[in-house]
Structures are given as C-alpha cells and as structure tokens.
Amino acid sequence: MIRNLTVIVLIILMLQFLNFPFGYVSSPQVIIESKSLKEALEKANDGDTIILLPGVYFEREIDVNKSVRIVGKSREETIIDGNETEQYIIKIMREGVLIENLTIRNTSREGWSKGIIIYKAANVTLRNIIVEDSIYGVEIWDSSFVTITNSRICNCTRGVYIHDESFNNRILYNMILNCAENGIHIEYCDGNIICYNNFINSSVFSLGDNTWFLQYPAGGNYWNGNIKSVDNYWGSYQNISGSDGILDEEYGNLDKYPYKGPIYNFQVAYDQKIFDIILSTNSIVKNLHFIENSTIVINLESTDGESGFCRVAIPKELMFCSNLSLWQVYYVMNGQVKEADNLLILEDANATYLYFEYSQRANEIKIISEFSSRLVITLFFIITGALLIYFKREIKKGKILI
Template sequence: MVNNKSWLFVLFLFIMLISMFFTLSSLGQAHLETLFENGVIRVPTDYPNITYALINCADGDTILVEPGIYYESLIQVNKTVRIVGVDRENTVIDGGGTTAFIFKINVGNVIIENFTVQNTNLFYLDVAAIRVYNVTNVTIRDVIFTNVYVGVQLIRSNLTNLMFSQFLNIKYCGVNIKTVSCNSSLVGNTFENMTAVVISDADSQFTKIYHNNFVNATLPSPPAVVFFDNGYPSGGNYWSDHVAQDMYNGPYQNITGGDGILDVGYPSSDYPWDSYPLANPFLKIDITVELEDFDVFVSTNATLISHEFSVSAKTLTLTLESVEGGNCSCRVVIPKSLLSCDSLNEWVVLLDGEVLSYLPYEDGEFTYLYFVCAQSMPESVIQIMGNQVVPEFSVLAFLLIFLVCCLVVLGIKIKYR
C-alpha cells in the first residue's frame, strides 16, 4: 500500500515540473531582461521617460523602454547604464528639432541599443543625435538614425563601437569622428544616400570600418589611419558604386572560383582602402537558442524573406526571393558557437532539397560558406546543415528527463515496497 509520504513526493515533483516549465517560458518571453545582471527600470511603467529613469537609476542598471514615441532631447547619460528599446522600429526617441543633441554620453561603458532616434534641427552646425563626449568603451547597436544633422558624433572618445545601425535621411554625415577620437569600430551598419563617415582630424586614428553597406554613400578621404576591411576571409564592406568581378578566392584573390568578395580592391587596385570588398550587401540575422543570442551574417544579391534555425536538425534555413535572371550568389557566415562541423567538407547545403556545391573557409570564430545557385521558382529554400550544434541539449529537456527519472525511481520503489 502506498503511504501518504509517497503521494506527497509525487505531488511535489509534479508541482516542480509545472513551475519549471512556466519559469522557463517566462524567461523566453522576457528574454531581454535575462541579459541584465543588475536592476531593470522600465519606461514608462516605472518612470515616464528616459530622462527621469536616468535620474533615478544606479550604475549598472538597465533602462528598458517599451514601444512608443518619446519626445525627448538633451538626455545626459552620466551613469554607466544600458538603455535598451524593446522594439527597434517602434521605440522612437524624437528630438523635436533640438539644436544640440538627443543623447550625450558623458561616462564610459554605456550601451544604447534597439531604438529609432530621429528629428534634430537640420541647419545648426554640430547637432548630433548621439554625442559621445570624452569617454571610453561606449557601444551603440541596432539603432535607426533618421532626419538628423549628424547621427553619431565622437569627441575625444576612444574604443567606441557602432554596430548594426541604419542611417537614413542624414543632413551632414552619419558618423563624425573628431578631436583625437581613436580606435573606434564601425561594423555592420548601413549608410544610404549621404556622406557616411567624416573623420575631421589626423589625430583621430585607427578606426576600423568593415562589414558596412555604403549604398550611394560617399566617404571623404580620411586624414588619419583607417582600416577598411577585417582581413580574409572575414572581408570588408559593400560599396554600391564599386564595379568589379568575383572570379577568384583566397587571401590574394588568385584561386579560381568566386567567394563573395570582389577581386579588385576599393576604390581601385592601385590604392585600395578596402582590400576585400563584399560583392553583395551585408545583413545580420538574429538567432536565439536557450536564451543565448547568436549573430549569423549573410551577403547575397537576393532578398531574404525569412530564416529559421532548428537545434534538433542542426540546420539553418533561409528563404530567398528569386533574383532577376535567376542567378543567386550567397555568402553565409555562421558562428562556430552556434553550428559547426568537424571538417569543412562535412557541411551540407541544399537548394529546394537538391545538394549544392559550396566554397568553405573558416577562422577561429566563424565558418564562411559561399555558393551560387540557379533559381527557378519565385522563392528558394536554402538549408545549411552542420553536425555540431551548441547547445546540443536543451535545459528544459534536461529538467524534464531528470524529473521523469525521479518519478520512475519513485514508481519502482512504490511497486516493491
């Protein structure tokens, strides 16, 4: 006969299972909050706007801003915080035509990400959406800048990281680097129909500019040392005005077969800024597995319609719109921490279920796969299969198996009591 203690233990395990399930589910729904180690202040739930949140926060806090339009300017960031929008397109900071700045960052180790920042005065000199002033190690990521005089201005600031942002309808320039601002990195940004980057003095040295899209965008010859590519096979930038062929691959572009990198440097082979210009525009795909974020990069002449990642199938799936003429070229950069193979020839690439040949390269962090295909349908499905995926085993699956094992052990114990 089963005693009450056994049934109480079964009930306890059942409640534990349900609790863990809902806990993990809530973690997934509040993924942004799991990234933050310290306190989270919510706008407008806790405070009506970012300015008030900054007054009341502490160093190390995160200010999480819900979707909406916030009419703010002259926001002074004087604490080491992370300011994050929940939805980049719909969390809008509107400067209302300010003649100074929308954000001014006065301390180091600040992160601003996932916003649309718009509307400064377009006729006053030295007006910036985000001004980084006399600090070190600031990150600006996944921000849309539109209808502003200058997007980001660096003054006496070092080690600034500007990543995966878009610059649209800019009056003067997207990024202005001046007054001895050194060792900045501009990676994965898109500049359209503007002067992209202005480096104002020879003492603002060693800026790294790679994996950006310069679409009908000019870039004045910099007076300082600038690095326009990240070496091979990582590559440089996409320049819409650069006309060249992709017939070769390798660090010296002397091996027959294209690799998604043009064979002639930009702006010319004689005086190349960018030794490895990308053949097609660069874009980032966000993939989240087990509450961890991974960035996959794609450079293609086709339009990416959707993507999907399956941990169980160890497969990345891309759906591409067919290009005119049906000849698609695609370069996919996959972090080894997400998906990998023991050797480069073990990858499998399929187009609508048919095996494609590919050119593989790798470095310590990424695998680079380049392939071309003839598209016969309005949409094409590309599947990229590895043989190692991280994490291999779901936390939720582990907990479920653990609890099931406990129940089995308990059942055996009850049966032979």
Template sequence: MVKTKITVKNCLLLTLIFLGGVSVLALSEQVHLALCSGVVRVVPDDYQKISWAIGNASDGDTILIRPGAYFEVRIIVDKVVTIVGENAETTIIDGQNVADNIFNIIADQAIVENLTVKSTDPDPTRYCSAIQIYNAKNVTVKNVIVTNAVIGVDIRSSNESKLTDCRINNTILCGIRLQNSNNNSITDNTLDQNHIGIYISDMKSKYNRIHHNNFIDNTQHVSLPSAINYFDDGYPSGGNYWSDYNGTDLKSGNSQNETRSDGILDQGYPDPNYPLDRYPLLNPIKKLHIFVGGHTFTIETSSNSTIIAYGFNSSKKTLDLFVNSSVGAFTTFRVEIPQELLSCDMLNDWEIAIYYSNNLWQTLLDYLPESDKENTYLFFTYNNTTFNARIEIKGARVIPEFTFITTCILSIFSIILISPIGKLKEKDTTYCA
C-alpha cells in the same frame, strides 16, 4: 511588475517549446532585462521623461522605454546605465527639428539600444547630432535607427566604443563623424542616403575598425585624412559593401589570385593600387540572429537575393534560408557561420542543398569553404528556376552538443520574417514569433 510579466512569458515559451519542439530565435527585450543587474526604470510608467529616469537612476540600472513618441532634447547620459527601447521602429525619440543634440553620452560604458532617434535642428552650421558620444570610453550604441539629423552619431574625444547594427540615413552632413577618437568599432551598420557616410575629421582619429557595413547611395561614402584606420577585417572575413563599386568576383584567396569566386570583389575599393578596403563585398550584408542553448548567435549573409525567413534545427544540425529571387536570375550567396554554433571537422564536409516547388526538387550545390579561428565562410551560386526556394546548410556538429532531453526541448524550427536586402529602403529587420 516587469518581473511578473517576464516569468509568465518565459513559462508560456517553455510550454510551447516542450509541446511543439519550437524555440523562438530572438528573445524579447523584457526577457533580456531579466538578465540585467540593477533596477529597471520604465518610461513612461515610472517617469514621463527619459531624462527624469536617468536623473533618478544609479550606475547599473536599466531604463526601459515603451513604444511611443517622446519629444526630448539634450538627454544627458552621465551614468553607467542601459537605455533600451522595447521596439526600435516604434520607440521614437524626436528632436522636433530644434535639438542641438538628442542624446549626449558622457559616461563610460553606457549603452543605448533599440531606438529610433530623429530630427535635430537642420541648420548645417550648428553641427547638431542625434547621438553625441563625448569624452567617454566603452560606450555601446546598438540597433538604433537615426534619421533626419545634421550628424547621425558624433564620436568626439572618445575611445574603444562600439557602434553596431544601426541604420543611419538621410543626414545633412554625415552619418557618423569621428573627431579625436581612437580604437572604436563601427561594424554591421547600414549608412544610406547620407551626404557623407563616415567622416573622419582629423589625423588624431586612428586605429578605428570599420567593416561589415553597407554603404548605400550616399553622395560620398567616406571622407577621411591619411591617418591609419581599418576598413576591412582581413581575409576571409572581408570588408564593407559599397553600392557605387561595380567590380568583378572571379578570384579568391588572401591575394585574390586563386581561380574561383568567393563573394569578395577581386580588387580593393576605391583604388585597386591604394585600397581603403582590401576586400570589398560583392553584395550587402544581412544579419540573422539565432537563439539556442541559452545563447544568441549571429550569422551574416551577403547575397543578391532576398531572405524572407530563416530557421535553425539543432537536432538536424541545419540552417534553412527561405529566399526570393527573380526566375532565371544568377544568385550568389556568402554565409558566415560561427563555429560555436555549427561546424564540420573538415571544410569540405558541409552539405548545401536547394529545394524548389514545395521541397519536391532538391539539388546539392557546389561551394567554396573558408574559415578563420571563429567562423566558417561558405560561398555558393545557383541559377534560380522558381521565385521561392529553401536553402538548407547542413553541418556535422552543434556546439555545445546537446543531450537527448535537451535536444527534445530545444529542437528548433522557428521562422522569423525579416526585411528585404536590396537597397534597404525599408526599415531593417522585423521579428515575428
């Protein structure tokens, strides 16, 4: 039944692409499932409970959860399965304030994504967690909203796992806890309004990579011993955004001693002499997902303005950002673009223009370009003269370069509405096709 829906949806999308030159930037989860191996088991269509679906699954299966509220506790993930919700905001796993943990992941390479997980037992002495990863390797937790828990995600005796694109807020003890866990990747998450954002509880937890996260309005952003962990990704990639750090951005470069701003604060966080994060970001991070040529690319932006929509045009080799800012505001923008998607032969070959008043007024912007092996980083500023504006970033090469026919089919100019950046009080990204 699922495969039939996928086929029809793909045919409709291809028809729209061919007739209108429009390609949707984000695939639905059903299209994603078409690429998965194993059996797709649907909750509640095939099984009323998630735990029942896992019990009947085999390694390699996918468990698709329809939107709705599911009241389950101690869901033991003991098989190599992918558990995915159709919509992160509307697929809700609720512990009803009684769960000691809601998901207990003990299988290597298990994946949990696109869900809301909420409401453990609130007793702080019981250390209850929404998601616990225990004695497992290479686990992925992605695009999960965690709220109203004692501990959001508890990583215990687990290595080489990935926690990404999640929002964790309103936890009693901490958003993320690491205990006896090494070489994990915690990136591109928002941790807001927690007692402690990330708690590294022991000296045995080390070599964890924690960068490109937003730490916003936590009572304490980080608590950790002196074990070696990495809170930035080097220069020019940068570190994290810390809402309590009011540094200046007047310099650039690996040593932050070159004249010109770059979207990275000039001194490390929290102590410039002994920085935890050597390259703290000036503004919060927002991720944009571009689907083109059969691949999904991620662009990261860091700005004090609000991105309300964005589009990518492969034939014109342009990225368009539609932004809202206060009139008269001094706006700063840092954009990280994968070179596999869009690039220039020379760093100074990029063109950045801003369009005001229904595209009637165009201004070319000066910018600071940086690059590493994978990405180009463009930093630019402008004084905003109207509430709405369109920023066009033009490169020289789209990789892979498309043939004429492919370009006609894949010519993209899709608009996706996304949530504001700012304090991120609302749920994260919302997609509209």
C-alpha cells in the same frame, strides 16, 4: 574516495564547458519604465535600466551622465524626436552606457546639430537603433571603445563623425544610407574598425590608420557604388579562378575585400550564447533559422532573374565539420531539392565561410554541418564518463596505482 573524485571531476568539467563562473552572484538592477527619458535619468542610478514605452518622445538636449541602459520596446515604435533642435538630442558623457531599440530623429538641418554625441566617454554601445535626419548622426568626440552595431544611420550629412583622439571604436553590421557628405568621416584617429557594413549612396573619408576589412576570408564591407569590379577569382590575392562573394578589386584604397552583395547579420541564441551569422546575397532574405540538428535554413523570396549567390560565415562554436568536404548545401525550388552550384568552402580560426550559387526561383536554402556545439559537448561528457568508469574499475583491480 574514488567516487568522490569522479563526482568532483565531472562537476568541474561541466562548469568549465557551460561557462558557469565560480562564485558569481548577479547584482540587483533597478528597472525604470518611463514616458520621459529626462525624468527617468533624474531618478536613475548607475547600473539601472531605463525602459522607454512605445511612443514618440519630443525631447532634446538629453544629457546622459550616468552608467545606465536605455532600452526601447522596439526601434520602430519607440522614437525620440528632437523637434528640429540646433544642438543635439542625446549627449553621452559617461562610460558604460547602452542605448538599444530606439529611433533618434529630426534635428535642424542647419548648423552642427547631432542625433547622438558621445563626448569624453568609453565603453558605450549603440545597438539596434535608427538615427536619421540630422547633420551628424552620431558624433564620437574624444571617446574610445564605442561600439555601433546592427543599426541604421540614414539621411544625415555625416552619418558617423569620429574625431579628436577617438580610438579603438567598432562600427559593425550597420546600414549607412543616403548620407550627403560622408557615411563615415574620420579625422586623425587610429585603431577604429569598420567592417560588415552596407554603404548605400554614402561615401567615406578617413585620415588615420583604421581597419576597413578583416583578413581573408572574413572580408570587409558592401559598397553599392562599387559596380566596376567583378567576382571571378578567390583567395587572399584574388588570383584563383572561381567566385567567393568577394570582389576582385579593392574599394577606394581602403577595403581590400569588399563584399559582392548586401550584408545581413542574423543573431542566433543557442546554449545561452548569441552567435552572429553573416550572410551576403543578391536574393531577398525573409528570415534565417538555426535548427539544433546542425542545420541552418534560409527562407528567400522567390523571383525571376539572374543566378542567385550567397556567402555565409558560420561561427565554428555553433556549427563545424571535421572535414570541409562534409558540409552540405541544398536549395528548394518548386518543391524539389537540389544541390547548390559552385560550392566553395573556406575557414579561419573562428568561422567557416561558404559561397554557393542557385536559381533565383529558390525559396529555401539548407546548410547542414557534421556537428553542432551541443552534440560535441554531449559526446565529450559521454566519453569522459566512460573513461572515468574505466579508470575506476582498473584502480579497483590494482592495475592502476594512485
């Protein structure tokens, strides 16, 4: 009986930590590869995935009225060209639609043409796409719970236009570039979150109660026109001497914690999960790697110039230290390893935030924590197993009654 109880407890604990839902059975999914999005949509049913092969598709007025996933091989190689349509390229009118890894481009620059319009829909996701050369890049009209993430919206009159009862939408980790009127234009809508975006040569307009920053130390957005402010203080009131990668003055009465440098979002796959590592720096970042021994390696392009700075937010579920002083940050320059300068470490419930400085001639940064999530789980199972063995022996000896 004790043996069976031990096995059952271990299985339950393992399932709990590995997030295996009881009774879960994956539903079948039809995958349609096509060279015409309109034709693929005619064949598709709710829940299907449409994979667009690399190439340029000259299509427009594409109505998406089924809950499908539309995925390109890559956003640079899979392009839907509207051929200067005066209407729209894609119109989404159904909940649960995902569009990923595509470029949507080239509508008429006269009238009110749209790259993508989301109309009376919910739970729509636009991820890792490019929308360019349109009057309205993305129009969200009477729609809620729309997510636009890791995308580039550029060379539009209005990058994202939100209006008419559109609430609780999220615009995160995007590059909004060279939008003539506004990068984001919100009219009388509330509850939308606009954070961790880069606004380059693009202003914003907002009527309504919307969120442009998260509570300190998480921060808001990067605005390349915000050149008057400096970073001499840190803290939720920006009144403690020292830098933190957040500018000391808010931007436009909207963003209380604007970032000092451009924002990068690197997604790390680990233990069957995807984690967002948010990086802000004045250096040129080549790539970022997560190593299972609790190390993040950031590769930089070595340059001559002013002192480099970096602000990085690391999810605690991925890496953490039991004491903030145990974090270590080094940079590599000319083959020599040096400790980062002016290291500041902050945290909230979800992430650890590290700000540090270094020479711009550095070509690599290493961030080392005390523990990784896998190590914690391994230790948990070792300790749990040891305790179960101990209790089993004590029960046999009669010292513990059940």
